[in-house]
Amino acid sequence: MPTPLPTRPRLITFDTYGTLIDWDGALRAHLRALFAARAQDTDVAAFYRRWYYGYALPAVHGRFLPYRDLLATTMAEALAAEAGITADDAELAALGDVMAEADPFADSVGTLRLLGAHAPLATISNSQRDIIDVSVRKLGDPFTYVFTGEAVGAYKPHRALFELVLGRAGVEPHEAVHVAQSQYVDLPRSVPMGIPTVWINRQGQELRPTTPAPTAQLPDLRGLPELLGLTEAA
Known part of the structure; x- marks a missing residue:
């Protein structure tokens, strides 16, 4: 069974490209x-x-x-x-x-701003630091932690990026929430690690039989604050 969402997440991590950036x-x-x-x-x-x-x-x-x-x-x-x-x-x-x-999706900046008022945000990305630095600015600099594959010499679905951000934030897997669109590089790692995972299924994909089921699924980011119970002003 997928790990349930925490009542109050201590960290919300995001995939960037395809989840926040088009x-x-x-x-x-x-x-x-x-x-x-x-x-x-x-x-x-x-x-x-x-x-x-x-x-x-x-x-x-x-x-x-x-x-x-x-x-x-x-x-x-x-x-x-x-x-x-x-x-x-x-x-x-x-x-x-x-x-x-590449530009953010229309629902990205506002959602990150709202969630960032309640919990630290992070992005763990299969990209490169000089690439993601530009994207982070386009997103309004919402992240406490920004890590790319360069930091660990490996790309998701390797567990190293997930372990790095959890360790730096000082939280246990079940205390965090991972938000991602990829059933190929994110869900296969975050779900087995016990990180509650929200699949942002922008492309309307069918979940593959070999992909671990996420805790929740949304078609975009608009329903994420309500799903996490973080709709009130901090």
Whole structure:
């Protein structure tokens, strides 16, 4: 059984990209421009899925690379294999900047501001510090703790980022709440660790049989304060 939500969380941790920041939309727009510049009629959504599931997701389980390098390497492989495109170094290097400059979802800033009045907030991200620093500013600097894979030399679903933030905050797993959209890198680790987990299912996905069930599921962040009982002014 998933760990129940605490009456009063002592720490609320977030995945950033896909949960708080519309990284998928920004990357698809970048890819659309890349294909258009080559007059190539490519189904961007289908290519994106092949890149993510076939190249990027396996890479987070492999040898650690800084996230800008991981993006560039996996995208170069996918473009060559799936679209017959050789991308230049500038196009590949721009991927990290696209991630950094992606905009928050409309419900992110206000929800973080409200929750931050009640409990410390943290983000643990499969990204890179110079990328997430830009995103954090776009989100209104709401976090007490900001950690990326660089801090531990590993990416989620490795347990190291979760252990790091819990240790720094001095809380037990059941006293925290983790909020995330990924059933591939977040839920498979936070749920078995006993961290009450809220799945932000923005894409309307079906939960895979192999993914541990979260404590709760929401379609976006708007219902999160009420779910956590943190709607009153602090």
